[in-house]
Structures are given as C-alpha cells and as structure tokens.
Amino acid sequence: MTGRCFARPAAVLSLAGLLALGCSRAPVTDASPWVAEAERRHALADQRLEAGDPTGARDALRAIVDARVPADLPADDRRGVLQDTYFRLARLDLDARDPRAALADADRGLALGRASDLFVANLLVVRGAAHEALGAGPAAMEDYHQALVINDRLLAETLGEPADGASSGPGARP
Amino acid sequence: MKPEDEAPSEEELREAAALAAALEPDAAARKDGGAAATPAPGDALETASLLRQTRTPLAVPPAHEPIAAAHVAPALDARRSRGRRRARVWLATSLVAPAAAAAWLLFATTLSRHAAPPAARLPPRPTAALLAAQAEATRGGGQAGAALAALDSKMRAYRRQYHEDLRRRGGAP
Numbered sequence: 001m002t003g004r005c006f007a008r009p010a011a012v013l014s015l016a017g018l019l020a021l022g023c024s025r026a027p028v029t030d031a032s033p034w035v036a037e038a039e040r041r042h043a044l045a046d047q048r049l050e051a052g053d054p055t056g057a058r059d060a061l062r063a064i065v066d067a068r069v070p071a072d073l074p075a076d077d078r079r080g081v082l083q084d085t086y087f088r089l090a091r092l093d094l095d096a097r098d099p100r101a102a103l104a105d106a107d108r109g110l111a112l113g114r115a116s117d118l119f120v121a122n123l124l125v126v127r128g129a130a131h132e133a134l135g136a137g138p139a140a141m142e143d144y145h146q147a148l149v150i151n152d153r154l155l156a157e158t159l160g161e162p163a164d165g166a167s168s169g170p171g172a173r174p
Numbered sequence: 175m176k177p178e179d180e181a182p183s184e185e186e187l188r189e190a191a192a193l194a195a196a197l198e199p200d201a202a203a204r205k206d207g208g209a210a211a212t213p214a215p216g217d218a219l220e221t222a223s224l225l226r227q228t229r230t231p232l233a234v235p236p237a238h239e240p241i242a243a244a245h246v247a248p249a250l251d252a253r254r255s256r257g258r259r260r261a262r263v264w265l266a267t268s269l270v271a272p273a274a275a276a277a278w279l280l281f282a283t284t285l286s287r288h289a290a291p292p293a294a295r296l297p298p299r300p301t302a303a304l305l306a307a308q309a310e311a312t313r314g315g316g317q318a319g320a321a322l323a324a325l326d327s328k329m330r331a332y333r334r335q336y337h338e339d340l341r342r343r344g345g346a347p
Contacts, residue, residue: 010268035337035340036341039333039341042337046330081337084333091322091323094322095319117297118297118304118305119297125311128314129311129318132315144312144314147308151308151309151312154305155302155305157299158302158305
C-alpha cells in the first residue's frame with residue numbers, strides 16, 4: 001500500500017531528526033573548572049611576581065579575562081572573579097608606569113557592573129590612582145571618595161554596626 | 175480408536191468404499207460392474223460434497239456476472255476505503271508523534287538555554303585588616319604605590335577564600 005510504504009520512511013526520518021535535535025542540546029556547563037583555572041592563574045601570577053617577572057604575571061592574569069566564562073555561573077560570581085583580576089592587571093600597569101593602561105583595565109572591570117562590594121571598591125581605588133598619575137585630581141578624588149563610601153559600609157558590616165543608609169549585605173548595590 | 179497396524183474392520187472398509195463412491199461415482203460404478211452400490215451414509219455424502227466444492231473453482235455464469243459484480247463492488251469499495259483510511263492513520267501517527275516530541279524537546283531546550291543563571295551568594299565578608307588596607311590606599315599621594323601593594327598582598331588570603339567558596343558551590347545554586 002502506497003501510504004504505508006511512505007509512512008515508514010517518514011517515521012524513520014522524523015525519529016532521526018528527533019535524535020539529531022536531542023544530540024544538539026548544549027551540554028550542561030560546570031563553572032568549577034573555570035573558577036579553579038582562575039585560582040591557578042592567580043597563584044601563578046603571585047609566583048611570577050615573586051620571581052620578578054611582571055610580564056609573566058600579566059600573561060597569567062590576562063588569560064583569565066580572555067577565557068570564555070561558563071554561562072551557568074551566577075552573574076555576580078562572574079563579575080567578582082573578573083573585577084578582581086582587572087584590579088590586579090591595573091595595579092601591574094601602574095607598577096609599569098602605564099597609568100593609561102591602568103585606567104583602561106579599571107574601566108573594563110567597572111563596566112562589568114557596580115555593587116557595594118570589595119571588588120568594586122578596589123577598582124575605584126586603582127582607577128583613582130591612575131587618574132592621580134595622569135594629573136586628573138578631581139576624577140581621582142571622586143573615585144577615592146566612592147571607594148571610601150563602600151569601604152565604610154563594608155567595615156560597618158564586618159564590625160556588626162549599621163552604617164548610615166547602608167544596605168544589608170556586602171554585595172548590596174548602591 | 176484402533177491402532178494403525180491393525181487391519182480395518184469390515185464396517186470401516188464399507189464406509190471407505192461408500193465415501194469413494196460418493197466422491198467419484200463413475201469409478202465406483204466401473205468397479206462394481208454396474209451393480210447397485212451400497213447406499214452411502216449421510217456424513218460421507220456431506221464430506222464428499224464439501225471436498226468436491228473445494229476442488230472446483232467457483233464459476234459464475236456469464237449472464238450472472240453483472241449481478242455478481244453489482245453485489246461485490248460495494249464490498250470491494252468499502253475494503254479499499256478502509257485500507258486507505260488505515261494508511262492515512264498510519265501516516266498521521268508516524269508523523270505527528272515524532273513531530274510533537276521534537277516540538278516539546280525544542281521548547282524544553284530553548285527554555286533551559288534561556289533560563290536565568292542561578293543567583294549568586296554573597297562573597298565572604300572582608301576582614302577589618304583588609305578594609306583598613308583598602309582605606310589606606312584611598313589616601314593616594316606619594317605612598318599610593320606602597321598602599322596598593324599592601325592592599326594586593328592582603329587580598330591574597332581573601333581571594334583564596336573567595337575562590338574556594340565558589341568552587342565548593344561548583345557554580346550551582
């Protein structure tokens with residue numbers, strides 16, 4: 001019968017398509033290897049700095065920000081790891097007497113998001129230092145001030161005292 | 175029932191002859207030389223009649239063909255349409271079931287891909303010493319480099335704790 005002759009190959013083709021679709025599902029990514037790799041590269045950067053090799057330290061840190069970040073990592077965790085790395089890169093730039101590069105790295109880090117946490121405060125501090133090195137006093141003061149506001153809030157939380165107008169957690173947004 | 179190797183009884187021989195006569199009356203007549211044959215039992219005649227019917231093909235006289243065709247045609251049409259309907263059901267089932275499954279899989283895949291990543295936990299609380307080093311670095315001036323180096327040094331322990339916390343969670347909520 002023609003219908004049945006056509007139906008069976010059609011069913012096989014449909015099932016093959018279904019299997020192909022099933023196989024095309026993206027594998028579930030795990031953030032742990034990425035975090036472990038970032039941790040390893042920070043340790044490597046520490047070793048390179050102790051060995052007097054800032055270029056090697058910079059390469060190790062640059063690999064963290066250049067790597068593909070797993071999609072299932074919470075946004076704030078991703079931001080924290082990357083902002084901390086940009087802080088270190090900017091500091092290496094300042095040590096290398098390259099405040100423009102420090103400014104660029106600090107800006108890249110701050111572009112990832114703002115929160116009242118340690119990582120953002122560190123980036124504001126290092127950007128203030130870069131502005132200061134470039135002779136941009138008011139911009140430096142503004143960054144130092146913002147960093148100090150966050151620092152004051154974090155200190156109040158650490159010491160268990162409520163800061164004025166402070167939010168409840170270290171990751172609270174301003 | 176008697177065993178197979180035992181000789182048939184007279185009665186059995188008579189019944190067999192009657193059956194043979196009912197099946198082939200001419201042969202039986204030849205054998206008996208025209209003498210009157212033993213009357214065949216009823217069941218032998220019925221069996222013979224059935225056997226004869228199975229041997230001869232069903233023949234319809236040409237004059238009755240249109241009538242037979244008129245009787246048979248609706249049944250044949252119904253049978254053909256039943257077959258077509260069954261084929262259509264086959265076709266529809268074999269296409270719709272995998273298509274529905276594929277649609278569901280696509281929907282579920284899209285949903286999981288666009289699902290918001292799990293919420294982050296708060297990072298570990300920084301120590302007072304680390305915050306003091308950070309506050310010192312906000313002073314700037316001639317000691318900015320040394321203050322930043324001290325801050326970076328204090329950050330190492332905090333960083334280790336932060337990464338360990340992230341790894342322990344494995345990126346999962």
